[in-house]
Amino acid sequence: MSGKKKCTRLSGALVKQLLDSVDSVLFDCDGVIWRGDQAVPGATQVINLLKEKGKKVFFVTNNSSKTRKMYAEKMSTLGFNVREDEVFGTAYCCAMYLKTVCKLEGKVYLIGSNAMRQELEAVGIQQTGVGPDHICGKQADWANVPLDPEVKAVVVGFDEYFSYMKMNRAFQYLTQQDCLFVGTNRDTKLPLEGGKAVPGTGCLLLAVETAAQRQAQTVGKPNDFMFDCVASKFNVDRDRCLMVGDRLDTDILLGSNCGLKTLLTLTGVSTLADAEAHQKSGCTERQGMVPDYYVESIADLLPALQG
Amino acid sequence: MSGKKKCTRLSGALVKQLLDSVDSVLFDCDGVIWRGDQAVPGATQVINLLKEKGKKVFFVTNNSSKTRKMYAEKMSTLGFNVREDEVFGTAYCCAMYLKTVCKLEGKVYLIGSNAMRQELEAVGIQQTGVGPDHICGKQADWANVPLDPEVKAVVVGFDEYFSYMKMNRAFQYLTQQDCLFVGTNRDTKLPLEGGKAVPGTGCLLLAVETAAQRQAQTVGKPNDFMFDCVASKFNVDRDRCLMVGDRLDTDILLGSNCGLKTLLTLTGVSTLADAEAHQKSGCTERQGMVPDYYVESIADLLPALQG
Numbered sequence: 001m002s003g004k005k006k007c008t009r010l011s012g013a014l015v016k017q018l019l020d021s022v023d024s025v026l027f028d029c030d031g032v033i034w035r036g037d038q039a040v041p042g043a044t045q046v047i048n049l050l051k052e053k054g055k056k057v058f059f060v061t062n063n064s065s066k067t068r069k070m071y072a073e074k075m076s077t078l079g080f081n082v083r084e085d086e087v088f089g090t091a092y093c094c095a096m097y098l099k100t101v102c103k104l105e106g107k108v109y110l111i112g113s114n115a116m117r118q119e120l121e122a123v124g125i126q127q128t129g130v131g132p133d134h135i136c137g138k139q140a141d142w143a144n145v146p147l148d149p150e151v152k153a154v155v156v157g158f159d160e161y162f163s164y165m166k167m168n169r170a171f172q173y174l175t176q177q178d179c180l181f182v183g184t185n186r187d188t189k190l191p192l193e194g195g196k197a198v199p200g201t202g203c204l205l206l207a208v209e210t211a212a213q214r215q216a217q218t219v220g221k222p223n224d225f226m227f228d229c230v231a232s233k234f235n236v237d238r239d240r241c242l243m244v245g246d247r248l249d250t251d252i253l254l255g256s257n258c259g260l261k262t263l264l265t266l267t268g269v270s271t272l273a274d275a276e277a278h279q280k281s282g283c284t285e286r287q288g289m290v291p292d293y294y295v296e297s298i299a300d301l302l303p304a305l306q307g
Numbered sequence: 308m309s310g311k312k313k314c315t316r317l318s319g320a321l322v323k324q325l326l327d328s329v330d331s332v333l334f335d336c337d338g339v340i341w342r343g344d345q346a347v348p349g350a351t352q353v354i355n356l357l358k359e360k361g362k363k364v365f366f367v368t369n370n371s372s373k374t375r376k377m378y379a380e381k382m383s384t385l386g387f388n389v390r391e392d393e394v395f396g397t398a399y400c401c402a403m404y405l406k407t408v409c410k411l412e413g414k415v416y417l418i419g420s421n422a423m424r425q426e427l428e429a430v431g432i433q434q435t436g437v438g439p440d441h442i443c444g445k446q447a448d449w450a451n452v453p454l455d456p457e458v459k460a461v462v463v464g465f466d467e468y469f470s471y472m473k474m475n476r477a478f479q480y481l482t483q484q485d486c487l488f489v490g491t492n493r494d495t496k497l498p499l500e501g502g503k504a505v506p507g508t509g510c511l512l513l514a515v516e517t518a519a520q521r522q523a524q525t526v527g528k529p530n531d532f533m534f535d536c537v538a539s540k541f542n543v544d545r546d547r548c549l550m551v552g553d554r555l556d557t558d559i560l561l562g563s564n565c566g567l568k569t570l571l572t573l574t575g576v577s578t579l580a581d582a583e584a585h586q587k588s589g590c591t592e593r594q595g596m597v598p599d600y601y602v603e604s605i606a607d608l609l610p611a612l613q614g
Contacts, residue, residue, distance in 0.1 A: 132441070135468060198475050200518075
């Protein structure tokens, strides 16, 4: 979009013009099509009408706590017409990354959820580590904790059972220099309804990285891999693709990184002021976080779809 | 020591010359006078002879897992002639910091050990949080976890029961902007015998800082407060004071920050090559991590003390 005016309010005739220019639309989920367990008003109609009009629609989320199947079920319950293979969460993408990019031969030490375990097992990767791991013994015991010799990768996703012992176990594996180190994403917060939040995977990942003095490769947005996952499976033309999200540093940056058109929706984390601050900064790196367009809510797309 | 040659091997007549130029000697503990549960050979004689010769000797450690009393007991067992009030650990210094600098009126939410609880209570500060805090419920419950309205500070030290729920609870307190945020130290590792290590307090603190998007004030080395604690109680003349440690980024930097003479001992974490790399870097910030002198072990001080 270089040379074009950015951060434009999307309304009127511009909506139809943009939708006509794309074949595929990628949506982030939380803060875009739903908030917590409630669909954003109008979101179901938008998604279902886009599909009826022949657009390919995909869902890309950094949240690693659900399998594709679990996402598809949640979406159906909320009234979205969605197939499991249209959903790309980091639990699934992380498994694909280990399988197709790393070509991992060995087990994973997993700091993560049961959903991550299921997606790993679905591509034939065994894991150890899911569930509580309480401390016992003394420091010398922690340093000499038994390690599974088949483990060849440490993977960090969201884990409500994250503990000192899990951090220590990951650290002991990562002292082996040939042990891979992969994280699902770096989001530091999980936003909830009413302006509340809880700590996100980024906090867990940084703790492990600091202990190990190594940096993990992350698969989630804004990393290209998330888009590559979709594009390689569904033959998406990036020149005719729109990324819709509520976060500038993940969704919009992913879109920019991959050469997609970008649309910020203001029903989630980032504000218009955030976007304008990036635009005015004059900093090249921050320009990637300026969306081409913004809407108050994706319901703003409805008139053009219904017309 | 500006203008003087730095990083000089301390031996021969230079040892006596240095010892004659100081009245007080501050020792780090782990990697300096002991390793794990074993005294460094010759260390007990060095400490005891320094005291016999009228030197004031103090122990300053970033380890927050023991009270002064527990340190004094460990030292006695190993043969050191040490009083409780000569020991300054971060459990004690953190309590002093909250009491004397912050003038805290209220409770502490403590991510830390029983030793930290005891040192806080000894200065009249109540706490909540010590011990396991397992996860239960769903995300919305975590975000609405009951908070103690009397808590006015979050304190992070070493805590083997560190968990997602503790990080979350600290985060919820820290969303209150008037809630103080204090850490004991930023060491990322606890070195153990045989080249082994376990994750240090720095990993826990960074996880909480990342969640809260706030930076904690730390009291441990290389922060001046640790020396101020000693100096204010024992009237130490910094021109006639030597800091002895095994870490350049904590012990030696504390000494430089406070204008003390500095001695690196090679029985612990940092190497002579590390020190030389700082010296050759030409970087002003890194010069503070170059010691005035180094020894293979503090046992190298023995001949001058016995002579």
